Amino acid sequence: MALTRNPALAATAAIGVLAALLALPYAGLTDFYLSYLYVVFFWIALATSWGILSGYAGYWSFGHAAFFGAGMYTTSTLAGKLGLPFLLTVPAAAAIAALLACVIGLVVFRIHSLRAEFFALLTLSVTYVLAALISNTALDGGAGVYLSHVELPTFGTSVPGAIYLMGLLLAVSALAISRWVLHSRLGAGLLAIHDDEDVAEVKGVPTLRYKLAAFAISSALAGAAGAIQAGYVGYVTVGETFSITVPLYVVLMSILGGARHWAGPAVGATLITVALSSVVGGAHAELGRAGVALGLIVVILVLPQGIVPAVLRRLARRSVAAAAEAAPDAGLPAQPASGKLINLVPPPPPVTGSGRVLLECQGVAKSFGGIRALRGVDLQVKEGEILALVGPNGSGKSTLINMISGHFALSGGAILMDGATISGLPPHAIASRGIARTYQIPRLFDHLTVLENVRLCAAFGYRADDADCSPEAVARQWLAFTGLADKADLLPPALNLHERKFVEFARALAARPRLLLLDEVLCGLTPTEVDQAVAMIQKIRAGGTTIVFVEHLMRAVVALADRVAVLDQGILLALGPPRETMQNPTVIRVYLGASHAA
Numbered sequence: 001m002a003l004t005r006n007p008a009l010a011a012t013a014a015i016g017v018l019a020a021l022l023a024l025p026y027a028g029l030t031d032f033y034l035s036y037l038y039v040v041f042f043w044i045a046l047a048t049s050w051g052i053l054s055g056y057a058g059y060w061s062f063g064h065a066a067f068f069g070a071g072m073y074t075t076s077t078l079a080g081k082l083g084l085p086f087l088l089t090v091p092a093a094a095a096i097a098a099l100l101a102c103v104i105g106l107v108v109f110r111i112h113s114l115r116a117e118f119f120a121l122l123t124l125s126v127t128y129v130l131a132a133l134i135s136n137t138a139l140d141g142g143a144g145v146y147l148s149h150v151e152l153p154t155f156g157t158s159v160p161g162a163i164y165l166m167g168l169l170l171a172v173s174a175l176a177i178s179r180w181v182l183h184s185r186l187g188a189g190l191l192a193i194h195d196d197e198d199v200a201e202v203k204g205v206p207t208l209r210y211k212l213a214a215f216a217i218s219s220a221l222a223g224a225a226g227a228i229q230a231g232y233v234g235y236v237t238v239g240e241t242f243s244i245t246v247p248l249y250v251v252l253m254s255i256l257g258g259a260r261h262w263a264g265p266a267v268g269a270t271l272i273t274v275a276l277s278s279v280v281g282g283a284h285a286e287l288g289r290a291g292v293a294l295g296l297i298v299v300i301l302v303l304p305q306g307i308v309p310a311v312l313r314r315l316a317r318r319s320v321a322a323a324a325e326a327a328p329d330a331g332l333p334a335q336p337a338s339g340k341l342i343n344l345v346p347p348p349p350p351v352t353g354s355g356r357v358l359l360e361c362q363g364v365a366k367s368f369g370g371i372r373a374l375r376g377v378d379l380q381v382k383e384g385e386i387l388a389l390v391g392p393n394g395s396g397k398s399t400l401i402n403m404i405s406g407h408f409a410l411s412g413g414a415i416l417m418d419g420a421t422i423s424g425l426p427p428h429a430i431a432s433r434g435i436a437r438t439y440q441i442p443r444l445f446d447h448l449t450v451l452e453n454v455r456l457c458a459a460f461g462y463r464a465d466d467a468d469c470s471p472e473a474v475a476r477q478w479l480a481f482t483g484l485a486d487k488a489d490l491l492p493p494a495l496n497l498h499e500r501k502f503v504e505f506a507r508a509l510a511a512r513p514r515l516l517l518l519d520e521v522l523c524g525l526t527p528t529e530v531d532q533a534v535a536m537i538q539k540i541r542a543g544g545t546t547i548v549f550v551e552h553l554m555r556a557v558v559a560l561a562d563r564v565a566v567l568d569q570g571i572l573l574a575l576g577p578p579r580e581t582m583q584n585p586t587v588i589r590v591y592l593g594a595s596h597a598a
């Protein structure tokens with residue numbers, strides 16, 4: 001408990017444990033125990049490396065044996081056949097495995113349909129393809145490769161001591177890298193990819209680059225583990241190396257410990273390795289293994305998020321309760337800890353009517369199979385204005401928002417921002433030009449808290465590199481602006497529709513965009529909530545942000561819009577000031593109906 005609250009104490013304890021583990025081979029621990037501990041470190045390194053892509057980003061790989069095996073065969077070839085020093089083969093194995101991951105990732109990560117179970121199956125197939133290639137070439141030839149003649153290092157007093165130290169170093173490196181990734185921008189992006197990859201991209205996360213980086217890091221660690229394991233076993237075979245055991249074990253270990261926490265896979269790996277080794281011998285080994293498997297099922301059912309997150313949550317709850325007892329005000333929302341306060345409504349007068357074109361749609365067309373959702377829309381959005389996009393259901397309003405934000409590719413035409421073409425750019429690049437959007441049905445990152453949802457958008461949004469404001473401070477201020485400050489630590493599923501819509505709103509605002517696209521933010525709100533939202537939108541425009549909003553609620557359209565664009569069946573039917581446009585007989589006929597005509 002004290003360790004979780006005191007990072008300096010935790011760091012000192014970790015250094016102490018590491019120093020003690022490093023000293024073990026020199027303190028005369030027998031080779032048997034050194035080998036035993038090496039096996040634990042080996043599984044810690046493998047499971048932790050798996051978690052970097054699969055745990056954080058949710059891309060479950062069943063092909064970890066491929067990268068581990070690439071490492072093993074790199075060492076067996078370089079050291080066993082070409083006579084290179086063993087230690088040199090470890091970084092080489094890591095590099096080969098990372099390269100293999102990059103080649104696979106460059107193809108697979110671009111294909112939208114190869115997510116979730118398809119990714120898992122594809123990585124499993126890669127393992128078998130690689131096994132077949134190695135088995136049928138001089139790399140193995142089907143007979144396996146002996147490494148008994150390879151000179152292994154003897155630091156740590158003996159070969160088992162050296163293997164132990166290499167395993168320890170690898171496990172500690174894997175943990176340190178995984179922890180660093182989780183707390184970095186890369187980790188924030190990966191967690192968002194896990195929950196909703198398309199939304200993460202639209203919010204500014206360069207998803208392809210991040211997935212490739214995670215895959216390469218994860219595979220490099222697996223490759224290095226394979227290299228050391230080759231030295232440990234001394235005889236490398238395709239059957240053992242590319243067996244299903246590796247991916248199966250690392251998946252189980254990660255789930256048991258908690259795949260979304262850097263320490264989770266290591267805890268799972270330690271528990272499973274120790275449990276399995278305790279039942280490996282004796283007359284009832286099979287029964288023992290079945291018992292371990294049953295225990296595993298029970299723990300996973302009781303703690304579906306894994307042991308580490310469950311324990312941390314319990315500790316956090318206890319410390320909140322203790323703090324509340326000590327100081328009754330402790331539960332109030334915290335003020336931003338760092339960063340200059342952001343002026344949410346800057347003093348300069350609104351720039352409405354500057355006349356400068358910020359966004360231009362030129363003949364924008366979109367077809368979904370036989371459905372022509374947009375049939376060549378020409379529209380200019382002027383800097384500082386509020387433009388309402390209205391029209392009957394299915395007229396193409398959301399599709400146009402999706403086109404501008406890059407969610408869908410255009411079937412025809414072009415979209416320009418500041419005179420430069422943005423259509424065809426990946427959504428994160430469009431976000432970096434200053435475009436942010438909300439979704440008609442909120443698409444929040446369900447495993448991130450409300451604060452984390454908004455902070456991510458501040459960190460990856462248009463003005464993310466504003467050194468004066470930390471993403472945390474920006475996020476807290478927009479949460480306060482939208483009235484959600486006291487919901488900061490909740491997960492989105494705990495919110496009602498109104499709150500979820502306002503989190504969407506806060507996320508878009510946290511990017512501090514130049515052009516804000518609001519897709520039916522008022523739909524489903526009570527009249528009071530609508531008034532609140534209208535006042536907010538007016539304040540945002542007062543700060544100089546250009547707004548395009550899709551809305552069916554005419555009262556809000558009239559109160560907010562400088563101009564109204566009416567879409568019907570994918571065609572721009574009318575464009576002009578609200579009252580004038582709404583009195584256009586064609587608009588009344590196709591959209592507003594007879595009641596308005598009267």
Ligand SMILES: Nc1ncnc2c1ncn2[C@@H]1O[C@H](COP(=O)(O)OP(=O)(O)OP(=O)(O)O)[C@@H](O)[C@H]1O
Binds near residue numbers: 368391393396398
């Ligand atoms: N992903 C998709 N796949 C197939 N068809 C789609 C897709 N998205 C939209 N459409 C179709 O494109 C047309 C325009 O849909 P869109 O959602 O843009 O309309 P809308 O004006 O926003 O409607 P609403 O007011 O009901 O939200 C509809 O016929 C719709 O069924």
